[in-house]
Amino acid sequence: MRTQVGIIGAGPSGLLLSQWLHLHGIESVILENRTREYCENRIRAGVLEHDVADLLVHLGAGERMKREGLVHSGIYLRFRGRDHRIDFANLTGGKTITVYSQHDIVKDLIAARLQAGGKLFFEVQDVSVHGLDSSQPSIRYTRNGRPEQLECDFIAGCDGFHGVSRPSIPAGVLKTHENVYPYAWLGILAQVAPSCDELVYASHERGFALLSMRTPQISRLYLQCAPDEDLNAWSDERIWKELQLRCATHGDWTLKEGPVLQKGITAMRSFLVEPMQYGRLFLLGDAAHIVPPTGAKGLNLAAADVHVLVRALEAFYKHGRQDLLARYSEVCLRRIWKAQRFSWWMTTTLHRSPEGDFVNQIHLADLDYVTSSRAASTALAENYVGLPYD
Ligand code: FAS
Ligand code: PHB
Numbered sequence: 001m002r003t004q005v006g007i008i009g010a011g012p013s014g015l016l017l018s019q020w021l022h023l024h025g026i027e028s029v030i031l032e033n034r035t036r037e038y039c040e041n042r043i044r045a046g047v048l049e050h051d052v053a054d055l056l057v058h059l060g061a062g063e064r065m066k067r068e069g070l071v072h073s074g075i076y077l078r079f080r081g082r083d084h085r086i087d088f089a090n091l092t093g094g095k096t097i098t099v100y101s102q103h104d105i106v107k108d109l110i111a112a113r114l115q116a117g118g119k120l121f122f123e124v125q126d127v128s129v130h131g132l133d134s135s136q137p138s139i140r141y142t143r144n145g146r147p148e149q150l151e152c153d154f155i156a157g158c159d160g161f162h163g164v165s166r167p168s169i170p171a172g173v174l175k176t177h178e179n180v181y182p183y184a185w186l187g188i189l190a191q192v193a194p195s196c197d198e199l200v201y202a203s204h205e206r207g208f209a210l211l212s213m214r215t216p217q218i219s220r221l222y223l224q225c226a227p228d229e230d231l232n233a234w235s236d237e238r239i240w241k242e243l244q245l246r247c248a249t250h251g252d253w254t255l256k257e258g259p260v261l262q263k264g265i266t267a268m269r270s271f272l273v274e275p276m277q278y279g280r281l282f283l284l285g286d287a288a289h290i291v292p293p294t295g296a297k298g299l300n301l302a303a304a305d306v307h308v309l310v311r312a313l314e315a316f317y318k319h320g321r322q323d324l325l326a327r328y329s330e331v332c333l334r335r336i337w338k339a340q341r342f343s344w345w346m347t348t349t350l351h352r353s354p355e356g357d358f359v360n361q362i363h364l365a366d367l368d369y370v371t372s373s374r375a376a377s378t379a380l381a382e383n384y385v386g387l388p389y390d
Contacts, residue, residue, distance in 0.1 A: 003029045006139045006152035010039050013285030013302040014158030015109035019059045020310045029119040036122045045102040047296035049386030052303045053098040061112040069100035078202040081250045084371035091381035101214050129168045133279035160286040169278040181268035182354050186225045192258025194219045201350055202247050208351040209246040224351050236260040268292040270340050275329035289336050295343035307389050308332050331390055342383040
């Protein structure tokens with residue numbers, strides 16, 4: 001089989017890329033090793049930057065998000081028992097965020113690709129890439145027990161942190177950057193209406209807590225925990241008790257509790273590779289970079305990589321230009337490093353540090369400054385809603 005762009009992975013990166021290329025008349029094939037059901041039910045991110053929400057609408061996959069997504073114009077930072085609202089709309093000229101589950105985005109994009117006649121193969125196995133430094137790379141895989149080969153002009157590695165694309169780049173080519181944080185998140189999905197109309201980031205001496213949501217009936221909540229935390233040591237009752245302690249305020253606000261539908265531990269790390277390309281292979285999203293989830297950037301960075309690659313591939317196919325393809329990594333990395341910085345700042349400033357009281361007082365002073373300076377809160381707001389695309 002032959003196509004113009006072979007895409008490995010049917011997560012947000014691969015699906016956004018395939019649908020956007022389709023709008024530009026560029027063919028692609030997506031090869032995914034999991035089942036469609038697995039991809040459509042994997043609970044992950046929940047916050048879309050302003051331009052990413054607009055992109056889903058532009059791609060023809062935003063109707064349900066417009067109906068069911070929750071548009072927020074701010075967040076709360078809670079510390080010393082008091083709430084401080086960061087007013088995105090006021091600070092960024094009207095920009096907002098949309099709370100809409102990643103797995104719903106995946107569902108909507110899969111439906112849009114299939115409706116457009118897209119080639120999207122699930123449950124493929126033994127994926128490998130070949131001829132990356134030639135003009136005719138290929139992807140070999142097994143489907144329904146039969147060996148197959150996809151000839152293409154370009155390969156997009158959208159296969160996440162544990163995929164095959166990044167490891168397929170020869171040793172010595174990539175420079176890796178990594179920062180591992182001394183804590184993780186214990187996250188729950190609960191059958192209870194959110195206790196606040198917008199997200200609450202709570203800094204507390206017992207540890208960080210985040211009150212998020214998925215729908216008006218489903219809450220998404222997180223607790224800072226040890227990186228090697230034993231999930232079995234956390235009963236639902238213990239989780240709610242800890243959340244109550246960390247989210248307590250001087251006001252008459254209370255945290256509503258309900259049945260826990262799902263719980264899990266998410267590690268916290270910053271990771272990226274330079275360059276994000278090798279020959280005709282381009283890495284996108286988690287295949288190239290990981291950010292701690294505090295800044296809600298993971299999914300949004302994947303969309304930004306897609307924006308850069310689509311523009312470069314359109315210039316190649318329509319005008320024979322190679323320059324934007326050559327600069328793919330450079331353009332992506334400028335935004336990625338800024339998102340890494342923002343995610344690092346949100347994570348270290350809001351979490352309880354094991355480094356001792358001085359550092360934790362500095363973080364509280366940082367929160368005090370950000371919530372009392374229009375300049376500082378504007379900086380937070382414009383990073384959170386999403387910096388302009390280059
Ligand atoms: P993905 O990992 O989503 O998708 C990669 C796809 O490739 C998968 O479908 C996988 O099955 C497939 N694949 C892998 N290897 C393959 C192979 N060999 N052959 C074929 N297919 C292969 N981000 C936020 O912004 N906020 C959050 O709260 C948040 N929470 C997260 C919680 C968890 C547990 C994790 C792991 C991540 C979280 N993230 C969060 C980040 C997450 O949303 C990612 O940024 C996002 O999924 C990136 O999308 P992709 O790059 O498409 O990678
Ligand atoms: C989520 O709802 O999963 C979420 C929201 C905001 C974050 C991280 C995760 O910063």
